[in-house]
Amino acid sequence: MRIERIEIYHVAMPLVYPFRTAYGDEYTIESVLVRMSGEGAYGWGEATPGRLPIYCNEWAAGVYALLRDHLAPRIVGQEVPSGEALQALLAAFKGNHFAKAALDLAWWDLDARQKGRPLWELLGGTGPTVDVGADFGVMDTVDELLKEIAKAKAAGFKRVKLKFRPGWDVDMVARVRAAFPDLPIHIDCNSAYRLESTAMFRKLDTYGLAMIEQPLAHDDLIDHATLQNEIDTPICLDESITSVDRARKAIEIGACGWINIKPGRVGGLTNAVAIHDLCQQGGIPCWVGGMLESAVGQGHNMALATLPNFRYPADVFPSDRFYAPDLAEPEIELSGPSRVTCPDAPGIGREPNSERLAKQTVQAATIDGC
Template identity: 40%
Template sequence: MPIARAAASVNLEAVELRVLHLPLVAPFTTSFGTETVREVIVVRVRTADGDGWGEIVTQHEPYYSSEYTQGAWDVAQRFLVPALMDAGTFAPLFPEQVGTILEPVIGHRMVKAGLELAVLDASLRTQGRPLGEYLGAVRDRVPSGVSVGIQRDPAALVEAVQGYLDQGYVRIKIKIKPGRDVADTAAVRDAFGEIPLQVDANSAYTLADADVLAALDRFDLLLIEQPLQEDDIVDHAALAARLRTPVCLDESIVSAKAARDALALRAASVINIKAGRVGGYLEAVRIHDLCRDAGVPVWCGGMLETGIGRAANAALAALPGFTLPGDVSAAGRFYRRDIVTDPIVLDDGHVRVPTGPGLGIEIDPVALDDVTVERVELRR
C-alpha cells in the first residue's frame, strides 16, 4: 500500500530545534548503560499555514547508535535544515520529498526522521487530516507492551514486571545481557506463567554465545530481539538456524533494503520497526509493506519518545501488518510530565491512536520551556 503524494505542500519559513532534558520516573538500564534523564531534540517547522512538530530520538552518548545529540544538533543546523530550506525556496515542499532532498547526506537517519515528521505534521494539519489515516491505519487503538530495563536482581525484576502487569500492559519485554539472561527470564516465566514475553539483547552477544541463547528456547518466548551486533546479518542467520525462539532484528534494520536483505538471508523471522532508526515514517511504511507481503510479522519499537513521537508511533502501529504488541506505552511509563497537553494513557491494555489533525497532539508551552536546555531557530 504505497503512499501516494496526497499530503499538502508547505511553505517553510523557519525551523526551530530544541534540546530537552526530561527526568525519567526511574532509571532505565540496558546492556549499554543507564539513563536517568532523557536527552532528545524536538523540531518545530514554521510555515505560512501553521506549525508542525517532530522528534529526533538520539541519545546523549553514541552507545546505542552512532547518532547522538550533539552530532544531530550539528548536522541538522549545518546540512539538513539548510537543504530543506533551499528546496523550499522556489517551490512548495511536499512531505514525500523530504527523504529525497536529505538523501545526499550520508546516515543521520534519526535527524532526517524528525525533520520529515515535522513537515508531515504541518502538512496534514492544513488538511485537517490525521497521521494514522494518511499512513494507512486500520485500528483506532493498539495493544501496548512495556520494556523493562535490567533490574538489581531477578527478584527486583519480578517486582517490576508485576507492577506493569497490574497497570494492564499486555506484553512484557525484558532487557538481557551476558550473566543476566537465563535466570532473569526464568524468574519472570516462573512468576507469571504464559504471559506474552520477549527479551531484548541490544547486540550484547556474539555467535559464540549461541548455547546460552538456545537455553532461552525453553521459555516459549515471542522472540529474542537483536542478539548480535547490527552488522552481523550472516551470523544472525546462522544463529536463527540454531534457535527455536524467533529472532527479531532491530538495530540491523536501517532501511527497507536492509529489511529485504535480512529476510532473504533468513536472518530474522520478525522485524522491529523504529521510524527514527530507518529515517522516517514513510520508510517505516515501506518496511511494513515489504514484511506484510512476505508474511513476516512486525511491531513498533520505542525510543523513550515524548508525546510527539509517541503519538506518531501509535499511528504507525495501527497499520495492518503490525500484528505483535509494540513498545507504545503510556507516557507515564517514563515521564511524570510530558510536553504535550494530553499525554497518551493506557486504556485496558491499549493506547488510542490520535484522531486530531496531523499528530493529533498539542504542545504544552510551559512544560516544553521547563525542560529546554538549548534552542536555535533557523530562517531563510
C-alpha cells in the same frame, strides 16, 4: 507545500527513574524536537537517538548540530509535496537517520494538520487504537522484577519485554517463566552478544519466548541468519534495520522472524511505512519500538502502529511511566487495558508544553527563509 521555517530544540528530559539496558544506565533522555512551518500550518517531529552514540552512531547534540547547519537549510524555502520529496532533498547525506527522521516526522505532522486529518488515518492505519506492551529494564533483584511483572499482568498488559544483558540473563528468564507460565514474554539483548553465545540462545528455546530482540551486533545481518538457523525462537531485528534495503536483505537471507520498526532509526515515517509494506509482502510481521520519546515522538509511533502488519504490542508507554510530567501534551494515557488510542485531532494531536520546552531546552536554533 513550501517550507518557510524550521525551529530546532535540543532538550534534556529527566526520567522518573534510571532506564537500565545492555547499553548502560540513563538518568536523562536527550532528544531533539523540530517545529516545521509553512503555508499557515506547523507540525512537530522528534529524534531521540540518545545522549551518547551508544544505541547507534548518532547522538542528540550531533543531530542538533547537523539539523541546524546542514539538513534544515536544505529544506527551508523548498516545495516539499511528499515524504519521498523530503527524503530526496536529504539523500546526498549518508546515514544520519535520526536527524533526517526529525524533519520527516515534522513534515508528516505538518501535512496532516494542513489537511485537517489525523496522522494515523493519513498513513493508512486500520483504526485509531493500538495494543501496547509493558517493558522492564534491568533491576536490582529478580524479586523486584517479578513484582513489577505481576502488576503489569494484573493491569491487563498483553505482553512483557525484558531487557537482557550479561548477569541479567538466563536465570532471570527462568524465574520469570516459572512465575508466569503463560504470559507472552520476549527479551531485548541490545546487541550484547556474539555467535559464541549460540549455546545460551539454544537454552532459551525452552522458555517459549515470543522472540529474541537484537541478540548480536548492531550492524550485523549475516550472523543473525546463522543464529536463526540454530535456534527455534524467532529473532527480531531492531538496531540492524536502518533502511528499506537492509530490511530487504534481512528478509532475503532469513536473518529474522520479526522486525521492530522505529521511525527514528530508519529516517522517518516515509521509510517506516515502506519497511512495513515490504515486510507485509515478505510475510514478516512487525511491531513498533520506541526510544523513550516525549509524547510528540510517541504520538508518531502510535500513528505508525495502526498499520495492519504491526502484529505485536508496541513499545508505546503512558507518559508517567518515564516522565513526570511529559514535555508534551496531552500526555499519553492508556485508553483501556494494554492499549492506547490516537486522538481524533489533526496530525499527531500533540505538541510540547511551551513552559516545559523552555525549561528543558539545552540549545535551540531557528532556520527561516531570510
